[in-house]
Amino acid sequence: MKELHFGAGNIGRGFIGKLLADAGVEVVFADVNQQVLDALNQRHQYPVRVVGEQAQVETVSGVSAVHSGSDEVVALISSVDLITTAVGPQILERIAPAVARGLVKRHDGGNTQPLNIIACENMVRGTSQLKQHVLNALEPQFHAWVEQQVGFVDSAVDRIVPPAEAGSDDPLAVTVESFSEWIVDKTQFKGVPPTLAGMELTDNLMAFVERKLFTLNTGHAITAYLGQLAGHQTIRDAILDPAVRQVVKGAMEESGAVLINRYGFDAQKHAAYINKILQRFENPYLHDDVERVGRQPLRKLGEGDRLIKPLRGTLEYGLGHANLVKGIAAAMHYRSDQDPQAKEWAALLADVGAAAALAKVSGLDEESEVVAQVVNAYNAMQ
Ligand SMILES: NC(=O)C1=CN([C@@H]2O[C@H](COP(=O)(O)OP(=O)(O)OC[C@H]3O[C@@H](n4cnc5c(N)ncnc54)[C@H](O)[C@@H]3O)[C@@H](O)[C@H]2O)C=CC1
Ligand SMILES: O=P(O)(O)OC[C@H]1O[C@](O)(CO)[C@@H](O)[C@@H]1O
The missing domain is CATH 1.10.1040.10 (N-(1-d-carboxylethyl)-l-norvaline Dehydrogenase; domain 2)
Structure with missing residues (x-):
């Protein structure tokens, strides 16, 4: 399974990207921070320090990155199985045009595989809000196809991931608490929801x-x-x-x-x-x-x-x-x-x-x- 994750920040690298990569998913990050993009593409891995009663460093590997404003993002959207975001509520509207362009390419390329999109933001039904922004950016002729092919799946995401401590010179290093909870609305998926360790399905998301x-x-x-x-x-x-x-x-x-x-x-x-x-x-x-x-x-x-x-x-x-x-x-x-x-x-x-x-x-x-x-x-x- 291949996925595109918008936002290679704290929660992107420290939680959602890590969980997906740990589950064997090929993760491509999309971000606007060139230093982070370059480091991800040079190393294809990064360290996550998990701190609780005992601290341990886990390596997330097999990852790569593209610029969020690039044509590569549009091409990826036309082919991946899953898209996730952790960019901040105010950025969802900004990534919507690229998502819309990718969906048009997916439609025009005849890709009939279901696609699911999950926003992992601190907001109520953030993915539903992203869906509205994407529909606003799409010609009405594509709306019915999107309704049929694309699952906009709301979620609740809980893990405390502060920015790297002052003094850390690795732009990819991230420190996370051991607790984590990612709960997604199983009623909103298109196709069979993926089974991923650490992602919980519910029919009572609110x-x-x-x-x-x-x-x-x-x-x-x-x-x-x-x-x-x-x-x-x-x-x-x-x-x-x-x-x-x-x-x-x-x-x-x-x-x-x-x-x-x-x-x-x-x-x-x-x-x-x-x-x-x-x-x-x-x-x-x-x-x-x-x-x-x-x-x-x-x-x-x-x-x-x-x-x-x-x-x-x-x-x-x-x-x-x-x-x-x-x-x-x-x-x-x-x-x-x-x-x-x-x-x-x-x-x-x-x-x-x-x-x-x-x-x-x-x-x-x-x-x-x-x-x-x-x-x-x-x-x-x-
Ligand atoms: N840090 C945490 O503990 C948690 C954060 N969240 C939520 O996750 C979201 C992200 O939070 P953090 O990871 O803390 O923020 P962050 O600032 O560390 O990460 C956001 C990332 O999005 C990138 N970005 C900005 N504009 C972009 C664009 N147009 N396209 C692609 N990437 C773009 C930034 O460069 C940055 O790398 C927020 O909605 C936050 O409320 C939810 C649970 C826990
Ligand atoms: O990310 P926001 O919505 O600005 O708020 C910060 C909150 O997000 C978290 O980083 C993660 O839930 C919390 O630590 C904190 O309550």
């Missing part, structure tokens, strides 16, 4: 996507935002701060109550899931900066993302949300000179004030009680 996004990512983001406010540099330092930990755990319990109501999760198992996540944040072998985990606050304060969607859930079910409110208030304080979204957010806040700025990015009603609660918490943190 429950898994929301469980992951609104527990791990909610807790992680709040750890980052409160951590930065408290002067911590890393997620580990932040989560070991009792004041931060109490709010983070409380927020995960609040979003957990929503998930339990919505999906009928077992309360005890969910509490264990939260505890396991807190331990993962504490991983002494991962150096994960609060600035990485808090990145792109406009996205993270968005209506469907890890902070606002659980808050909305608590309103829907009439549940407590005091800790989520604190987490959102802390997110509003996030600052980073390296992050264009953080700068945009700071400018918006200065321009229109806290309530209007929050309402604008989150879709919450500016006059609502919950916005007033967040703004009070925000002011109290000044």
